[in-house]
């Protein structure tokens with residue numbers, strides 16, 4: 001399989017690293033020359049990477065074409081490309097829906113949208129795709145796991161979920177800072193929280209569908225410390241702040 005990327009930035013670097021580290025998932029990887037530094041780094045790291053002459057060179061030479069540019073330049077870049085009829089195209093461009101992409105492409109292609117996350121570099125990324133597509137799902141399954149969305153609404157909701165990453169680290173950061181301010185060495189706080197949160201996520205993954213409410217109840221001993229934090233969080237507007245933030249992201253995605 002030859003896979004090509006138009007837009008060689010952070011997410012392309014993560015995908016190419018995942019694709020070519022360990023047993024390679026592609027024979028050839030073609031990257032567009034922008035950004036020159038990232039393209040050069042990838043080409044030096046992986047012999048299978050070739051830096052294309054330009055964006056069209058990428059589109060012409062690959063079986064799967066990944067569009068990985070920022071939304072601001074998407075229309076200009078996509079409209080300027082010629083696509084082969086039926087070509088497999090994966091768009092990871094945020095906030096740019098299928099209908100608009102299809103219109104800019106101006107050709108019948110096999111178009112899938114995807115939300116890869118930086119963890120694909122270590123083959124540990126969960127990637128939402130829409131619509132379901134066997135070939136694209138297999139690629140992302142090899143880079144971690146894939147969730148195939150049956151509807152655009154489901155896909156948009158997972159895009160909202162992916163906006164929780166910075167807040168997750170934010171909660172860790174604020175808790176670490178608080179612990180450190182109370183006298184715990186910064187590293188101890190950080191290591192403890194990272195291990196604690198990893199165990200909590202593992203508990204969900206291993207729980208065979210036990211509801212999160214049930215798990216929350218299991219970990220909140222009646223009258224205990226966990227219950228106290230949960231009650232305080234809800235009482236002081238934590239849930240409202242979270243729900244409002246999620247609603248605002250959904251509105252933005254649907255704009």
Ligand SMILES: NC(=O)c1ccc[n+]([C@@H]2O[C@H](COP(=O)([O-])OP(=O)(O)OC[C@H]3O[C@@H](n4cnc5c(N)ncnc54)[C@H](OP(=O)(O)O)[C@@H]3O)[C@@H](O)[C@H]2O)c1
Nearest residue numbers: 007008009010011034035068069070071092093094116118
């Ligand atoms: N980063 C993530 O975790 C992530 C996850 C999922 C989806 N996405 C989406 O993926 C897309 C790329 O994100 P990113 O984080 O990789 O952004 P990025 O690091 O800014 O990469 C975008 C790349 O596009 C290049 N570019 C600009 N104009 C171009 C043109 N006319 N032709 C070809 N390439 C051009 C830029 O080159 P220069 O540096 O030379 O300008 C840059 O290297 C965005 O739509 C983003 O929303 C990102």
